[in-house]
Amino acid sequence: MNYKFILFLVFFSILSVAASQAQDIEFGFGAGVANYTGDISPSYKLQNARPAGEIFVRYNPSPAFSLRFGAMIGVIKADETKSDDPFSQRRLAQFVGTVYEASARMEYNFRDYRAMSELNRLSPYVFFGGSVAHIAVNSNYFDNQPNALEIALPIGVGLKYMLAHNYNLGFEFGARPTFTDAIDGMLQDDTIDNVSNVGKFQMTNLFTKDMYYYTGISLSFTINRVVCPTEFR
Known part of the structure; x- marks a missing residue:
């Protein structure tokens, strides 16, 4: 089954319904980097950053709250061959x-930046939600694969800046905690315990x-927006 096709089909179905129903809706795209933390890289490392991109639709029912549906594709990678840790140098895992x-989330805007006043065009925001992801990995170790569709909980922070009445510039950082230990291909399997350990160390x-x-x-880009004249704000 082509899960990538299913994820994007769900996203565009949501987008079509939203476009026909919403009074104030944004269509957007973005570019950035994806990263990972887990057994091979317990801490966030900039050298693990790889290209990523997204498309999304955002519905704004009020100045404070937004609902956002999006699709993201990104590359994740980690490598122990250049690690300074003695255990990592022994294991030399990489993937x-x-x-x-595909994700759905709620955003809370701290300021009414869409009012377009000169002093109020920038707003920080926080977000949380849920997502499903198809993750395909190639590991040099156990080569365990994640489930067909993994569930994650997107959470993060960002900034929005209203460039003009119809254009919004954004920047964000978001983490996706998952419920799996197999993203890096190193899910522990008790049936191969003698293989999955080096000496007395748990792998x-x-x-x-x-x-x-x-x-x-x-x-x-915002559509279906009625701009209120400045003198009536």
Whole structure:
């Protein structure tokens, strides 16, 4: 089954319904980088950043709240061959993968930046939501594959700046905590315990789950917006 096709079909179905129903809606796209933390890279490292991009539709029912539906594709990678950690130097695990994500989330804007006043065109925001992702990985270690569709919980922060009445510039950083430990191909399997350990060291952390991230800039265009004359604001 082509899960990538299903994810994008769901996104565009939502987009079509929203376009026919919403009074104030944005269509946008963005570019940035994807990243990962897990057994191979427990901490966030800039050298692991790889290209990513997104498209989205955002519905604005009020100045404070927005609903956003999006699709993202990104490359994730980690490599222990250049690590300074002695255990990592012994294990030498590495992987590369591709994430295809469809998400829905709520955004809270701290300021009414869409009012277009000179002092109020910039607003920080926070967001949270849910997503499903198809993640395909190629690992040099166990080569365990994530489930066909993994669930994640997007959460993050960003900035929005209203360039003009119809154009919005954005920047955001978001994390995707998941419920799997197989994004890097290193899901622990008790049936191969003698293979999955080096000496007395556990090869994977059984108490944490993998995460992936997206950081990027975006540009969106608002349709069906009635602009109120300045003198009536």
